[in-house]
Amino acid sequence: MKQHHGRKRISRRVDDIEPQKIRVMFDLAAEYDGDLVHLELGEPDFDTPGHIVEAAHEAATAGATRYTPNAGLLELREAIAERLSEQTGQNVDPGSEVVVTNGGVEALHLAIHTVADPGEEVLIPTPAWPNPISQAKLAGAVPIEVSMPPEAGFEPDPDTIIDAIGQDTAAVSLTSPSNPTGRVFPPEAIERIVEAAAEHGAYVLADEVYRNLTYGETPARIRSVTDHDEWVLSVDSFSKTYAMTGWRVGWLSGPADVLGEVTKIHESTTSCVNAPAQHAAIAALTGSREPIEAMKDAFRSRRDFVVDRIGSIPHVSVAPPEGGFYAFLDVSALEGSSMEIAKRLLYDYQVVTAPGVAFGDGGEGHIRLSFANDRDRIATGLDRLESMIRTELGPA
Numbered sequence: 001m002k003q004h005h006g007r008k009r010i011s012r013r014v015d016d017i018e019p020q021k022i023r024v025m026f027d028l029a030a031e032y033d034g035d036l037v038h039l040e041l042g043e044p045d046f047d048t049p050g051h052i053v054e055a056a057h058e059a060a061t062a063g064a065t066r067y068t069p070n071a072g073l074l075e076l077r078e079a080i081a082e083r084l085s086e087q088t089g090q091n092v093d094p095g096s097e098v099v100v101t102n103g104g105v106e107a108l109h110l111a112i113h114t115v116a117d118p119g120e121e122v123l124i125p126t127p128a129w130p131n132p133i134s135q136a137k138l139a140g141a142v143p144i145e146v147s148m149p150p151e152a153g154f155e156p157d158p159d160t161i162i163d164a165i166g167q168d169t170a171a172v173s174l175t176s177p178s179n180p181t182g183r184v185f186p187p188e189a190i191e192r193i194v195e196a197a198a199e200h201g202a203y204v205l206a207d208e209v210y211r212n213l214t215y216g217e218t219p220a221r222i223r224s225v226t227d228h229d230e231w232v233l234s235v236d237s238f239s240k241t242y243a244m245t246g247w248r249v250g251w252l253s254g255p256a257d258v259l260g261e262v263t264k265i266h267e268s269t270t271s272c273v274n275a276p277a278q279h280a281a282i283a284a285l286t287g288s289r290e291p292i293e294a295m296k297d298a299f300r301s302r303r304d305f306v307v308d309r310i311g312s313i314p315h316v317s318v319a320p321p322e323g324g325f326y327a328f329l330d331v332s333a334l335e336g337s338s339m340e341i342a343k344r345l346l347y348d349y350q351v352v353t354a355p356g357v358a359f360g361d362g363g364e365g366h367i368r369l370s371f372a373n374d375r376d377r378i379a380t381g382l383d384r385l386e387s388m389i390r391t392e393l394g395p396a
């Protein structure tokens with residue numbers, strides 16, 4: 001049989017993609033038989049609020065079971081555009097500047113495929129959620145990790161990012177708040193980075209899926225703190241804010257000339273987003289904010305608990321996350337790589353975490369703990385972590 005790149009008909013592009021390192025821990029945990037505390041989860045532990053589920057049910061019962069327009073239901077795009085216009089003070093056109101996607105993940109995939117040519121670079125400040133790396137590879141582009149300095153909890157460093165922007169840069173991914181570090185990009189840093197990107201004709205991919213889960217003031221939208229918003233592609237999602245990860249609804253918004261092209265890919269890959277789920281998303285945007293605020297309050301109180309509790313454990317530290325539901329814990333005092341540490345935590349202490357290296361080489365020496373779990377389980381997980389630290393390193 002004819003071999004292709006040494007393998008049986010697997011394209012080079014796909015062959016090049018490595019399995020995510022977070023996945024390794026999921027798989028090991030799935031095989032493990034015991035009372036595990038799950039602190040690796042990247043999704044809210046809450047159920048989708050009832051009025052959102054009800055809206056999908058009603059829509060499906062009333063016959064909303066057919067294809068929708070490729071870019072999404074106009075009513076949903078109008079609700080998204082209205083919100084976005086309020087948040088940015090810009091006039092967002094629902095007809096040409098918003099596309100409804102299968103989660104934030106598809107929005108990023110579409111954006112990268114639309115703006116990056118094979119061989120061009122996609123810059124990714126790390127530690128970062130790894131999907132844009134594989135998405136860039138799938139587009140034939142070259143993902144370039146730009147490591148943020150670990151001091152001060154990986155506070156974004158605009159100079160390092162700007163220095164990495166060059167004539168081959170097609171896009172710069174800015175995730176704010178960040179998964180895993182919880183850092184929010186300050187507006188001055190954003191302004192400088194977008195300006196540098198614009199000078200090089202590169203787009204900024206503004207991933208804001210955790211924007212509503214911030215614990216200080218909600219940060220300004222990235223596109224609203226720059227004079228070059230025509231170079232910003234905004235990505236957001238219903239997944240985290242509304243506890244809707246499994247519904248798969250997100251959106252991409254940006255200039256009409258780019259968004260018009262995006263739908264070409266959407267058409268050949270997914271046609272449109274699940275119709276009842278789009279109705280659920282309309283209810284999420286237009287319905288009661290109460291359940292949303294209650295979830296956010298719960299995340300805030302867990303975050304305070306986690307930060308306090310970690311403060312009482314010797315040899316480890318965490319910069320309090322400004323947003324998202326992760327604590328990126330410095331465990332560099334322990335022996336071994338972050339993967340080895342995560343495996344010891346799993347096998348010897350029954351706590352599942354994500355190793356820092358899953359978020360880029362600069363994430364070594366860290367593990368990510370998610371507080372998308374109930375408070376008692378988080379407390380048990382942190383007790384177990386403390387016993388590992390004290391057993392391996394002794395008292396402070």
Ligand SMILES: Cc1ncc(COP(=O)(O)O)c(C=O)c1O
Pocket residue numbers: 042102103104105106129175178179207209236237238239240245249250
């Ligand atoms: C930073 C970041 N962006 C985007 C996503 C995509 O989520 P979804 O596709 O469910 O909207 C995630 C999910 O973990 C994320 O952490």
